[in-house]
Amino acid sequence: MEGQARAPAAGTVLNALANRTGSAFAIDEYTTATVELDGSEAVTGTVAEDPDADTRLVEACVERVVEFYGNNQGGTVHTESEVPMASGLKSSSAAANATVMATLDALGVTDELSREDACRLGVDVARDVGVTVTGAFDDASASMLGGVTVTDNTTDELLAREEPDWDVLVYTPPERAYSADADVARCQNIRPMADLVAELALDGEFTRAMTVNGLAFCAALGFSPDPMVEVMDDVAGVSLSGTGPSFTAVGDRDALEQIHERWGARDGKTWLTTTQTEGTQVL
Template sequence: MHGEAVALGAGTVLNALATGVGSAFAIDAETTARVELDDSGHVDGEIAGVDDGDTRLIRRCVEHVVDRFGDGQGGHVRTESDVPMAAGLKSSSAAANATVLATLSALDVDVGDDAPLDRTAACRMGVDAARDAGVTVTGAFDDASASMLGGVTVTDNTSDDLLQRDGVEWDVLVWTPPERAFSADADVERCKQVAPMADLVADLALDGRYGEAMTVNGLAFSAALGFPTDPAVEAMGHVDGVSLSGTGPSVVAVGDRDGLERVRDTWTEREGHTWLTTTRTDGARVIE
């Protein structure tokens, strides 16, 4: 009994830490999960290229799916990813989505609009597993929904409701500095201080003004979380929107290719990794 699936990384439009409402968009960076089930009743996990990596989340995803659709199976889950960990690019959401879909495939459970389980419901299973594993503060349904469904989503993470989804097609520039920041360590109380700005960002996003929403979000949450705003200021004259992604440290910008390339020339002078990519509208998928 085995299954394999792929899910996407994502960038931030609105950080949900302040009010519970969040927004994210899928990018062309993939995480693959392979699940092999057996009768052991125990699940172990492995993250490719990460010795002694924290596998609580992916193991819990397998357990959640087996609890609902299986018969006490155990097994092994292995993830491999293009999405850097603890960089604000939704690596945990991508790993959870890919693992959930791979486990469902291993159990021969179809996922789709006409199937017993649609992708949004499958996404919620990964969100529940993330909460159980303690790797997220909000449940990250915004990040997970973008990773699973593709495009840009707006969600209420307090109720795991999908408020809006658009199939956007943007060019994207990402700068990831060398340091890492774990979502579970974010200062939630400081983030709540910028709730009025988060409400404004939510209004902009729900009105489809995603670029403006990103920029306001980035300035507010960079200040709240103690990240520099210089990269965003350098980009503002050339892009449609720029924001701190998640709880950092990555910064993402969207706009036309020429403008993003000009910003790339500036950002590459900073320590870290700068790369151009695109959004994705297809979302997560089962490979086998």
């Protein structure tokens, strides 16, 4: 019994740490999960990019799906990713979504659970495992459904979804930043700015929203806003993604190609991509 699925990464419009409202957009970079159920007593996970990576999240996703839709089968889950871990690009949400859908595929029951509910299942597991502070329904919904989503992370309610066609530039510094380690109390101090960003996002002004978000959360989380400031006049929107350290910019592709050279001079990795509107897909 084998299944496979891939889930896109995402960038941030509004970080939910301040007011529990979040917004994110899917990008055309993927995490792929392969699940094999073999009747063993346990689930074992591996990560192609890091043999020592923490696999509790993907293992628990398999266990939760087979608890509800299978017979508590054990097996293996293997992930491969184009998304750097702990970079603010929603690698955990993508891994959870891909694993949930791959497990449903292995069981042959992909039609028994809506994609929104499949997303919520992965979010519940992420909370239980402790890899998220907010529950990350915003990040997970963008990755599962595609496009840009706005969510209430207290109730796991989808407030809005649209399908923008954006070119996207991503800059990822070499360091890592784990969202579970973020200073939540400090982020909550900027709630008035987060409330403003939420209003902009719900009005469909996503690019303005992400720029305000980026400046506010750079200050709250201790990141330099320099990558934003040096390109702000040339893009439609730019933000710190998640709890960092990555930055994403959206706008005219010619302008983004020029900015690629500026960001590319920094330590780390810079690449051009696009938004993704199909969400997580069974392969």
